[in-house]
Amino acid sequence: MTIEAQLIARLRRIASDPAARGLLDDAALLDGLVITHDTIAEGVHFLPSDPAASVGWKLVAVNLSDLAAKGASPAGALLSLTIGADTAWDDEFLTGVEHACESYALPLIGGDTIALPPGATRVLGLTAIGRAGTNVPSRSGARPGDTLWVVGSLGDAAAGLRQLIADSKAHGLLVESYRRPVPQLGAGQVLSEHATAMMDISDGLLLDASRLAEASDCGADIALDLLPLSRAFVAEVGHDLASRLFAATGGDDYALLAALPAECNPLILPLPSGTTMTRIGTMTAGSPDVRLFDGVVPIPLPETLGYEHRGRIASPVADRP
Amino acid sequence: MTIEAQLIARLRRIASDPAARGLLDDAALLDGLVITHDTIAEGVHFLPSDPAASVGWKLVAVNLSDLAAKGASPAGALLSLTIGADTAWDDEFLTGVEHACESYALPLIGGDTIALPPGATRVLGLTAIGRAGTNVPSRSGARPGDTLWVVGSLGDAAAGLRQLIADSKAHGLLVESYRRPVPQLGAGQVLSEHATAMMDISDGLLLDASRLAEASDCGADIALDLLPLSRAFVAEVGHDLASRLFAATGGDDYALLAALPAECNPLILPLPSGTTMTRIGTMTAGSPDVRLFDGVVPIPLPETLGYEHRGRIASPVADRP
Incomplete structure (x- = not known):
């Protein structure tokens, strides 16, 4: 087992709470809320040449996609915004975040801004919270014949x-x-x-x-x-x-x-x-x-x-x- | 106004939902849950020489401190784990996360792991969720004479x-x-x-x-x-x-x-x-x-x-x- 796989296996052991759904799911379920967090990094999840507004859109959209998979309705998001040397990029990024939030009626309700050291790779995160419907399908309920x-x-x-x-x-x-x-x-x-x-x-x-x-x-x-x-x-x-x-x-x-x-x-x-x-x-x-x-x-x-x-x-x- | 201040002013305009509490608070309040997210970066919030386990502890503790300020009881956390080249560091970091989660009965219920490009600054995040008590004090309720x-x-x-x-x-x-x-x-x-x-x-x-x-x-x-x-x-x-x-x-x-x-x-x-x-x-x-x-x-x-x-x-x- 690679060390990376060991880390992930270890996380799964730590996360023994029922709300974690075995960490096998797109999102956690707590008190009727579906909660997910995705982080994206420059050079891994987006290209340095991608327009910053599209990166902001994508960060919101990929988190909403996790809510969609659980049938949840968008209720709120917390943004982890890292500010780099190129604040014009950050401003355009926020335009994309705002556009996606408005398009899907996802209110921005909190988060954190931090300044990154010069030259640091951009790492941006979003926590999206949705209200659960009458049923919240997991990954694990499929049966033969479905x-x-x-x-x-x-x-x-x-x-x-x-x-x-x-x-x-x-x-x-x-x-x-x-x-x-x-x-x-x-x-x-x-x-x-x-x-x-x-x-x-x-x-x-x-x-x-x-x-x-x-x-x-x-x-x-x-x-x-x-x-x-x-x-x-x-x-x-x-x-x-x-x-x-x-x-x-x-x-x-x-x-x-x-x-x-x-x-x-x-x-x-x-x-x-x-x-x-x-x-x-x-x-x-x-x-x-x-x-x-x-x-x-x-x-x-x-x-x-x-x-x-x-x-x-x-x-x-x-x-x- | 600096561009950074403009960015933050803009975020405040975007976050017009009541759950955001004007973004003037430590945490958002949604359906009886208090939700906060803090991100920490190497060289900004911790020293490269800090033991990785203490960085993991601190990430959990600073988020729990936000819940403490709202009188909330820990209910769950989502970890944004970025895996770098030094996976032994990551493993020790997780030891600190686990120790803090156990110490404060905070179940890890989800999150995201991503691999960072070589040489990237470590950026780690946690979303902590707590159950609200009968009153959730904000920053804005103090009165003369208090x-x-x-x-x-x-x-x-x-x-x-x-x-x-x-x-x-x-x-x-x-x-x-x-x-x-x-x-x-x-x-x-x-x-x-x-x-x-x-x-x-x-x-x-x-x-x-x-x-x-x-x-x-x-x-x-x-x-x-x-x-x-x-x-x-x-x-x-x-x-x-x-x-x-x-x-x-x-x-x-x-x-x-x-x-x-x-x-x-x-x-x-x-x-x-x-x-x-x-x-x-x-x-x-x-x-x-x-x-x-x-x-x-x-x-x-x-x-x-x-x-x-x-x-x-x-x-x-x-x-x-």
């Missing part, structure tokens, strides 16, 4: 990041998907009443689905040919098997992954207009792993299932050597 | 930091006060039922008292000769006027500052045994400033009232140029 669904499309952000790495001046829908993810709050609230398990897809579908499968102690069969790909993605990357694997492992999607009882048809639920909801697979009684198919043809799992740099504390997959 | 009290002693941590800056191998009670502050949770819970205003003293008594005075729109008369100084402080620094001003502006005390109605005698309240509670002054009907006295002799305010690097978001004093 159907597996994705809300949103996959691979757009990864394709946008690839464009930006090739050309920092790239722009367009895919770059926007990378820089300004849209949390699926409305869909999450509707689905949370029915889902046996739900989480957001932040690190790549295959990695996140394997986490859901492991937490639920079920297998997950996923049909690559059913993945929801946008027209922009298909135009840029394609739709062959390699493109689909790219979409399934790219990360930064902030789509939702939901397991639903077989008898539940989400397409007749009152989802927000414009919601794209796609059945991509089935939970199985097999070992708690993901199996991939292209139509009926089994496809070997790629070596890398997703983006592991961001490890939610003690996510089970992070324990793998 | 008495002003300090729970704990002042200057110990600043004296310890001064020792460490002179000799990184320094040790003893003062260094321990700097590295392992003790949140006044029990006293905060008892006092919150009576206090008209309360906050923790993290940035120096004079700076924090001026914030309380400004938020309450009262003056505050403080008697330097009444400051609670420990024997260790007096032995190391002295007890003359300069030493008292050092204690009043040093910061990192994590004592409590409470305004109480004149008719309330806190010394007959059921405070935890060993609590040191000292009357240091009176709130007045004057302009919202601090006035200093040594006995009956007025003393001019020092140029620096405290440690301003750590600015709680939109603390009013941070607006001063």
Whole structure:
């Protein structure tokens, strides 16, 4: 076990309180509030060349995506703002934070500002708090026979990041998907009443689905040919098997992954207009792993299932050597 | 107005929700929960030579001190853990976090781990959540005629930091006060039922008292000769006027500052045994400033009232140029 994996295993032992939900979830649940915290670092979660306003937007959106996955309604946020030498950057960053908070009715209710030493890497954090609905699905409730669904499309952000790495001046829908993810709050609230398990897809579908499968102690069969790909993605990357694997492992999607009882048809639920909801697979009684198919043809799992740099504390997959 | 002050003024405008309490408080109040977030950075809030376990302890303790100031009982914490190249440091840091969480019955219920790029300054954060008592004193409720009290002693941590800056191998009670502050949770819970205003003293008594005075729109008369100084402080620094001003502006005390109605005698309240509670002054009907006295002799305010690097978001004093 690596020292990093040991650290995470240790955190999981420390966090023995029921509110921690085994640290296997996107968020903690305390007195009817769903609470999550995500930290982002320059060079890890955003590019130094990304517009500061988009970094502010993204910090809020990725936290709201965790609330969406639990079906919670935004109630408040605490910002951890680090002020560097370039205060114009910080000001633009706040514009993005403000825009996202207004867009999703998330009141900023507190936080902390600190000055960083000169030359320090920017590290910014947000704690988002939501009010729980009647049911707060965890990652661990899926059962064999449940159907597996994705809300949103996959691979757009990864394709946008690839464009930006090739050309920092790239722009367009895919770059926007990378820089300004849209949390699926409305869909999450509707689905949370029915889902046996739900989480957001932040690190790549295959990695996140394997986490859901492991937490639920079920297998997950996923049909690559059913993945929801946008027209922009298909135009840029394609739709062959390699493109689909790219979409399934790219990360930064902030789509939702939901397991639903077989008898539940989400397409007749009152989802927000414009919601794209796609059945991509089935939970199985097999070992708690993901199996991939292209139509009926089994496809070997790629070596890398997703983006592991961001490890939610003690996510089970992070324990793998 | 500096750009930094503009940023903070802007944050205050963004945070218009009642739960934000005008961002003038130590913590937000939402659905009966008191929520606070503090971030600490290497070279700003702790020394690279500080033992990692003490940094972990301190991160938890400074957040608990915010809960103490609102009279809240610890209910849960979310850790923002950044993993650097030196994972042995991170492991020891976690030992300190765990020790403090256990000592104050604060369950770790979630958070985030991220890997920092090589060479990045360590930035670590914690969100602490407490259950509110029957009354949650803000900074802004003090009235002329209220008495002003300090729970704990002042200057110990600043004296310890001064020792460490002179000799990184320094040790003893003062260094321990700097590295392992003790949140006044029990006293905060008892006092919150009576206090008209309360906050923790993290940035120096004079700076924090001026914030309380400004938020309450009262003056505050403080008697330097009444400051609670420990024997260790007096032995190391002295007890003359300069030493008292050092204690009043040093910061990192994590004592409590409470305004109480004149008719309330806190010394007959059921405070935890060993609590040191000292009357240091009176709130007045004057302009919202601090006035200093040594006995009956007025003393001019020092140029620096405290440690301003750590600015709680939109603390009013941070607006001063």
